[in-house]
Amino acid sequence: MIMLNQRSKYLQIAFNRSLDEVKGMIATLPASEKIIIEAGTPLIKRYGKKGITALKDWWEEKLQKPGYIVADLKCMDRGAREVETVAEAGASAATCLGLAPIETINEFIRECEKAGIDSMVDMMNVEFPFEILQKLKKLPAVVVLHRGVDENEKNREKQIPLDQIHRIKGTYGKVLISVAGGETTRDVVRTFFNDSDIAVIWRSFYEAPENTAQLAQDFLKLVK
């Protein structure tokens, strides 16, 4: 199983278009190990686990070796069952909602370790990610700080709590931090500057799939 390197920075690109289009988009990506491919929630709900397997196969073909695939499950209940399914489909990591019951998150993290994949806890709409982390039996591999798309569009005041990154890393040294919800190159620069390990982007790729190659190269320059 491929695991993330603590020292490296990563660019995570979420794919949400139809499988046909995604295939073309992945083919034009630069073959870089710093790119993480994400099967977005809408894509999973549309195609199920075969969507994840397809993304994994295409990315492997491009990289010429197995790549890192995130299944954005947004697990809310039945942690064990969902993790089993996506691990089987070939994902290297799965996400669980920080809003889920603590029992579910615990079960999710345990099950991820058992299946040998990274666990990511998505803190969308969680006011104090710290409170959730404190209650957990074990730490997840990655904490995702996230602004939802719907909230972003309708309410510009809410911000990604970048100041939380240092606090979380200071307290729990081992976890990686991923930041989702920014879209411009400026957002990405700021994210890395604030010490996050992974920057998640999707909208510019979703809106202009024909520019995938150019966009990916622009963003990759920011990932040191």
Next chain:
Amino acid sequence: MQIQNNKNKFNPFSLVIIVLFIAFSINPILGGVLIVAIIFFLVKNPKSLTTYFSNYLQMTSKLQNTLTENNPDIPKELSTNAQPITPANIFNVLSKKVRLEKRKKYLHVALNSTLEEAGEIISQLPASDRILIEAGTPLIKIYGTEAISRIKTLAPAGAYIVADNKCTDLAAREVKMMANAGANASTCLGVAPIETIDSFIEECQKFNIDSMIDMMNVENALSVLKKLKKLPDVVMLHRGVDETELSTEKQIPFYQIKQIKGNYDVLVAVAGGDTIREAQRAIFNDADIVVVWKNFYQSSAETAKLAESFLQEIK
């Protein structure tokens, strides 16, 4: 056989078209008048149309059955379950507008494990408009929207299908996907950002499907409802499976049902456990919809039996 007979039979539709054609060639105004007359006739006697459509629909449902027969994933006996379509429910089937009614009590059967098992349970369920069939979250995440369209094919024609997609973001896209796959209702998490829930309810209304808000892990459902711009059609109160298994103290908040219904004009769904006693308790506490699912140690016949006794004992 029936379809072949129809071919040889005299067809009034072709007669109408020939008469229209002749009328138009004599005088266009006469043709126009005739069209208006036909529309008037159809509006007065809609039943003359439904017999046509019912033939057509029986044909299409038969086609779907032959598809399932060829599919190794689905057990054979399922295909015998298709209900004959009566003119009464024909418009519902055509317009996909099956919505929940305020006065009825419903049983909501959640299907969570595999499509094969889903088919097994569906084939044993009694046919009733008071039974809602849910494509559970695991099924949607495994099979995608195909889970919904498959369950819709397996279920009796006109059955009410709930897509438990547990939307947390990008509500517009998810609702569209679920509605296009044939769902009559879609679910959204109560813990999701308020902007998402608002946009979810709005989209559901646009696609004419019922919106259900799942209040899992929400401490006070009322405080979420208060913040919304529009009310959802259904509020679901329940405990997650993981929570229930791992910590038994947490209980279904029955007392919240009356609170919600007292303040808002919505239907309330609660998880009902797996016996008819528990279902009765939920209804007694004023729930409109009781959600049940098959536990892995149960046989699907037991779930079907529960559904039958629900229909008999709870009116």
